[in-house]
Amino acid sequence: MRGLRAGSLSTRISGFQGRWSSPAIQQRGLKARKASKGTDEPAGQDSKQSFKGYFETVAEIMRMPLTTADPNIPSKRVTAEYCAKHYTAPPRNVTMLARDFISDSLYNPAYGYFSKQALIFSPQKGYDFARFRDSADFLRHMGQQYEDIERELDDVRSIPRQLWHTPTEILKPWYGYSVARHIARQYAADRKARIHSDPLVIYEVGGGNGTLMLNIMDYLRKNEPVIYSQTEYNLVEISPKLARQQLSRHTSSSMPHANTRIINRSILDWDTPESRACFVVAMEVIDNLAHDVVRYDFDTAEAYQAVVRVFADGEFEEFYEPISDPLISDYLAQRAQAAKEYRSPAVPPQLYRRIRAQLPLAPNMTKAEFIPTHAFRFVQVLGEFFPRHRIVLSDFYTLPDTVPNAVDAPVVQTRFDGSMVPCDTYLVQPGWFDIFFPTNFELLQQLYIATCRKPTVSAALGQVQVCTQREFALQNADLPQTATRSGENPMVDFYENNKFLLS
DSSP states (O other): OOOSSOOOOOTTETTTEESOOOOOOOOOOOOOSSSSTTTOOOOHHHHHHHHHEEEEEEHHHHHOOOOOOTTSOOOOEEEOOOOOOOOSSSOOSEEEHHHHHHHHHOOOTTTTTTHHHHEEEESSOOOOGGGSSHHHHHHHHHHHHHHHHHHHHHOOSSSSOEEOOOHHHHHTTHHHHHHHHHHHHHHHHHTOOOOOOOOOEEEEOOOTTSSHHHHHHHHHHOOOOOHHOOOOOEEEEHHHHHHHOOOOOOHHHSSSOOTEEESSSSSGGGGOOSSSOOEEEEESGGGGGGOOEEEEEEOOOOEEEEEEEEOTTTTTTEEEOOOOOOOHHHHHHHHHHOOOOOOOOOOOOHHHHHHTTTTTTTBBBBBBEEEOOOHOOOOHHHHHTTTTTTEEEEESSSSSSSOSSEEEEOEEEETTTTTTEEESSOOTTTSSSEOOOOOOOOHHHHHHHHOOHHHHHHHHHOOOEEEEEEHHHHHHHGGGGGGGTTTTOHHHHSOOOEEEEOO
């Protein structure tokens, strides 16, 4: 969870929900729309929403900015991987897919957001929740710490840095312990059922400060010494800066764990088969995985892929072309096959489309839909290289202040003058903005089953589940440790906009 709108520390936590921001903390009963699913709308609402979308789309066209650059100058087609190798500043006179633009903005090693802007809030030690009167008292205390750190950052740096939070950090070590307890129980059950006799092998993707790794290993060493003695923990981290930080923190620990290793690479580029049974842990990872953007032809419902052009003067233009990208094609095909009842909310009902064709200034394409192509690629990697894995994945299924008039749109935000400022487009200066997405967990569940659950292993491994943060905590957390004096419990009450995918 990261900072979001000024005046609320609770944008990514509900109750507390979701990414939070500073400086003052207040609860936002974030009941924003769920990650879009074709059947979520009540009966009779499709046409109303579609006509509203028509006027929003016309207004969007009228707001499109103009550029002074010459559009006839040839532009070079690039990818995020190419930019990472060849550019130390955001490129000009180039075109790229929307996901490459977003990925480059977030992860470019020279100018990406996670390379220069983001810092993870991490208290020196876990909170003693019993000392707080209630959740509001805890929020006030933590908010003051957050403000103090942000003020120090602004005092020592001319460029403001964005400070963001994760449940792993503010609920440590108990959040990590709950994940460890789930893994240990499932591992023991698998061994008892003779599904395998392998040692416990864990792959964590995107480890942040390394706190979750330490908390999981500490729990196993203290509570499951037999399992711990044969545990192997692998942390896969794309950011060189965070990988160095994780390694430093682990080696400087008073009781370091010998059976861990840090792997500095992207999980999306993974090519090493893991034949053993293992657990893959991904906590707040897929929300920052880049999405593609598609629109559909109103008459035929054919999908078109978005391409971003960067002009010589740094202005951006989004245009659409027939789908030629293999990953977009694979995702749409798999979605159609695995989720047969899913209908993109971007495509209006046929009756509406007929009526709309008679309207003046009617756009020839639907509103945009952000599709999780990199999250889908992550699932493909799991199916191909980790065939015997179980997954423990958590992220946001709904977020406020998303880019308007689009399906499954991201939050795009930056920090200015001490406040978090949300934006209404993803076409922003690379490196200065956090871009994060809600996840349709029910759709992800269907794609995961179709991609990772082969018939030979599906029966033995059981069902793939989606549950809320509350449900996961009630099953796995040591709740008395995170209870305030009033009985309110941040482990259960916070993060109402989070869900888990478990296999």
